[in-house]
Amino acid sequence: xxxxxxxxxxxxxxxxxxxxxxxxxxxxxxxxxxxxxxxxxxxxxxxxxxxxxxxxxxxxxxxxxxxxxxxxxxxxxxxxxxxxxxxxxxxxxxxxxxxxxxxxxxxxxxxxxxxxxxxxxxxxxxxxxxxxxxxxxxxxxxxxxxxxxxxxxxxxxxxxxxxxxxxxxxxxxxxxxxxxxxxxxxxxxxxxxxxxxxxxxxxxxxxxxxxxxxxxxxxxxxxxxxxxxxxxxxxxxxxxxxxxxxxxxxxxxxxxxxxxxxxxxxxxxxxxxxxxxxxxxxxxxxxxxxxxxxxxxxxxxxxxxxxxxxxxxxxxxxxxxxxxxxxxxxxxxxxxxxxxxxxxxxxxxxxxxxxxxx
Amino acid sequence: xxxxxxxxxxxxxxxxxxxxxxxxxxxxxxxxxxxxxxxxxxxxxxxxxxxxxxxxxxxxxxxxxxxxxxxxxxxxxxxxxxxxxxxxxxxxxxxxxxxxxxxxxxxxxxxxxxxxxxxxxxxxxxxxxxxxxxxxxxxxxxxxxxxxxxxxxxxxxxxxxxxxxxxxxxxxxxxxxxxxxxxxxxxxxxxxxxxxxxxxxxxxxxxxxxxxxxxxxxxxxxxxxxxxxxxxxxxxxxxxxxxxxxxxxxxxxxxxxxxxxxxxxxxxxxxxxxxxxxxxxxxxxxxxxxxxxxxxxxx
Numbered sequence: 294x295x296x297x298x299x300x301x302x303x304x305x306x307x308x309x310x311x312x313x314x315x316x317x318x319x320x321x322x323x324x325x326x327x328x329x330x331x332x333x334x335x336x337x338x339x340x341x342x343x344x345x346x347x348x349x350x351x352x353x354x355x356x357x358x359x360x361x362x363x364x365x366x367x368x369x370x371x372x373x374x375x376x377x378x379x380x381x382x383x384x385x386x387x388x389x390x391x392x393x394x395x396x397x398x399x400x401x402x403x404x405x406x407x408x409x410x411x412x413x414x415x416x417x418x419x420x421x422x423x424x425x426x427x428x429x430x431x432x433x434x435x436x437x438x439x440x441x442x443x444x445x446x447x448x449x450x451x452x453x454x455x456x457x458x459x460x461x462x463x464x465x466x467x468x469x470x471x472x473x474x475x476x477x478x479x480x481x482x483x484x485x486x487x488x489x490x491x492x493x494x495x496x497x498x499x500x501x502x503x504x505x506x507x508x509x510x511x512x513x514x515x516x517x518x519x520x521x522x523x524x525x526x527x528x529x530x531x532x533x534x535x536x537x538x539x540x541x542x543x544x545x546x547x548x549x550x551x552x553x554x555x556x557x558x559x560x561x562x563x564x565x566x567x568x569x570x571x572x573x574x575x576x577x578x579x580x581x582x583x584x585x586x587x588x589x590x591x592x593x594x595x596x597x598x599x600x601x602x603x604x605x606x607x608x609x610x611x612x613x614x615x616x617x618x619x620x621x622x623x624x625x626x627x628x629x630x631x632x633x634x635x636x637x638x639x640x641x642x643x644x645x646x647x648x649x650x651x
Numbered sequence: 652x653x654x655x656x657x658x659x660x661x662x663x664x665x666x667x668x669x670x671x672x673x674x675x676x677x678x679x680x681x682x683x684x685x686x687x688x689x690x691x692x693x694x695x696x697x698x699x700x701x702x703x704x705x706x707x708x709x710x711x712x713x714x715x716x717x718x719x720x721x722x723x724x725x726x727x728x729x730x731x732x733x734x735x736x737x738x739x740x741x742x743x744x745x746x747x748x749x750x751x752x753x754x755x756x757x758x759x760x761x762x763x764x765x766x767x768x769x770x771x772x773x774x775x776x777x778x779x780x781x782x783x784x785x786x787x788x789x790x791x792x793x794x795x796x797x798x799x800x801x802x803x804x805x806x807x808x809x810x811x812x813x814x815x816x817x818x819x820x821x822x823x824x825x826x827x828x829x830x831x832x833x834x835x836x837x838x839x840x841x842x843x844x845x846x847x848x849x850x851x852x853x854x855x856x857x858x859x860x861x862x863x864x865x866x867x868x869x870x871x872x873x874x875x876x877x878x879x880x881x882x883x884x885x886x887x888x889x890x891x892x893x894x895x896x897x898x899x900x901x902x903x904x905x906x907x908x909x910x911x912x913x914x915x916x917x918x919x920x921x922x923x924x925x926x927x928x929x930x931x932x933x934x935x936x937x938x939x940x941x942x943x944x945x946x947x948x949x950x
Contacts, residue, residue: 304753308739308746315741315778481740489703490737494754495726 301496305504313474313508323470324516327462330585331520334458335528346418348372349383351397356429364428371421394418412590413454455528457587460539460611463520465584467513467543468550468575468604474509475554476567483648484564506551513547514540530616538614538621542628546607549631550575552638553603559645578604603634654679654802654833660699660709669695671857673709677850679801680831684848686838686936692857693837694734697806700835701731714801727755730800734807736787738779744790745775748797755798765793769823785816789823802833809843821846841936853940860943865936872942874934876913879905880920881928893919905930 313319350357360368368374375392377383383395384406393414394407405422409415482488491501517539524530557570579585581595582604588596599605610627613619655677662670670692677683685693698704700711702718702725711718716725738747745766752762766775769789774782782790788808795803808824809817817840825847828834838844844851845865852862861868875897880890882905890899890908895915900907905928910916913931920926 301754301756304750308742308750311742311746312740484735485737485740486733486735487737487739490731490733491754492703492721493701493726493729493731494751495723495756496754497723 302500302504305496305501306508309478309505309508310511313512319470319473319477322473323466323512324519327466327469327516328519328523330465331459331462331523332527334462334585335455335524345373346371346394346414346421347392348374349386349392349395350374350376351380351383351395352378354396354398354403356398356403356426357396360425360429361432364425364432368425394422396422409590412586416587416589455524455530456616457612458585459520459524459530460615461582461584461608463517463543464546464582464604464608464611465575465579466516466520467547468553468579468607469572470512470516471509471547471550472554472557472571472575473568474512475505475551476557476561476571477554477564478505479555479558479646480561480564480567483558489648506548509551510544510547513543517543532615533618534614535619535621535624536615538624539611542607542610542614542624542631545628545631545635546603549603549607549635549638552635552642555642556638556645559642559647575604578602581605582608584608603631606630653677654681654714655683655700655835656710656712657696657700658710660696660706660711662695662699662704662707668857670699670706673854673857673859675852675859675862677833677835679833680828682825682828682834682836682847682849684836684838684844684851685854686841686844686851686940687854688839691839691854693839693854694806696854697804697835697837701729701804727798728801730795730798730803732791732795732803732805732808734810736779736791738787738791741778741780743776743778744771744782744786747779747790748794751794752797757798761799762797765797766790769793783816784812785819788812788816788820792820792823796827800832802835803827805834805836807837807839809838809840817843841940845936851936853936853943855944861939868936868939869934872934872939874938874942875909875911876934877932878908878910878913878916878920879930879932880908880925881905884925884927885923895919 357368357374377395380395380397383392386392387395387406387408390408390410393411394405396403396405398404403422403426405418407415407418479488482491521530521532525532553574554567554571557574558567561567561570581588581599582602583599584604588599591599606627610624613623613627614621617623653676655675657676658674660670660673661668673692673696675683685696687693695704699706700713700718702713702721705719713725714728716722718725739750742750745763748762748766749759752759766772769792771786771790771793774786777786779787779790792805792808795805805824809820812820821843824834824836836844836847848865850862850864851868853860853868861871863871879902885906887899887901887906890896890906893908893916895910895912896908897911898909900909908916913933917926917929917931920929
């Protein structure tokens, strides 16, 4: 049996890639698990955007009754309207979840009663009602539609959920696979003394680190392709603007989360401990960075905290270039912040690293 | 010039002097053993010679070069097997050794030849995690030798193997220095050092206590020979009167005669037709070790 002669870089990359692909739990957590969330979220919210919002109209609501014909059509596409005279009963129905919103007119103001139980639906309801109110105002005053741009954006953001969750879940998936991979490799190779063994082979540290990074970055790009592919094929995801700028952003993000994994690997003593530590860092970060749901309704202090997390910047950057239609420049600041995190965490890990585990 | 020269090597971890003034020289083509209990400083000594650790003081030359700081030119000339099974996870035996071959820019046909030499051809497609202890050690040794190094370091290659696997590995190890290769091996098995090594350094608590060939070490010990006679054949008091017998001690498995003139004692036993089931034990490295450290052997 004679095979081709690989260079050290290729041989190492191949060895690491094979090790990854044969580790079922790594593959599961890197690709299948986040994809399950995508299918789940895409499915749930996909249905929701199609289904109408149950609206109870209490008493006479001039805004609705006086809508021009085209607007009326749009309104009826969005809302399933039932009429009622009993405000308390209508509000109770909303509380029970039987209806999504109850509206009434109080002194020329449109008052909407809704719950925050389903945040996405609540946001959709609010945005849609506001759009109709603004539309009615504009129509009534004859003024140019000053706020129309804002209304459009509001609708885009909340109505097309798949475009929100795809970048967010992709960010989480990459954060997991990059950090788990780096943490497990550092710990596993240290414990088996493979790191020592490689130190005594005539290959440079650059070659070893380069091989590890190239495998993780390749896996991240495959994750991206799968996510975008599934999103586009099954849930109507459409990419906008300079979505290609998400590729370099993703590469820097991968490096950043590898450094998170290095840190986890440096401060722990076992492979399991390292992966648990990485998970402990990444999972809460995913929640706080809006990977699963928007943070628009979160209190200010949480927003501030969120802005200090690298995943938030990765997610925001990807949202900007992939679905918010922004130019490639929007990826630059997130890339800079992620790169800074990567450098700082790598330096800290290098200081904390010990050859011996005891 | 020796393949390895070590003088006044010392390293301390805090208060603990792990290696404390070790000096020795290993000749080219020699099979050199470092023998000692766990914690004697064997592995630390080896790691300093390999260039993995910087000694606090002392001088090391491997093939005429200092191994610290890391010297890329020296690395292809040495082979190492570390104490743990240092493998890439989830690769097969063949993929493993091919990867190491590639790291040393060696053609994969060489790697396959080594797989055959260590008897792992039928395990070539088995993942390293599924190899037995002995098979993993053989693969590990093959990975250390795939680039045909001039000096090879083996750190406790037979630790935690069952007796059969150990002896099986000895056959492989004993041929390693045939082609002029220098072998340095650490072990805590006395019999292993006795069988394999040209010379042995006995280490304990960071120091080399004695360094010589196993035969010379045992000779120098001047240990008495113990002759065990089957129970019931000979009375202890009577035995003490036999010429050449220094002492007689009745134990469960028979009467143990201690002597420095085994020939005379055995001749007399033969005359009395009491040789049935007789066992003769001469000194072993274990005796040397116990003599030197003066306490229980701690394996």
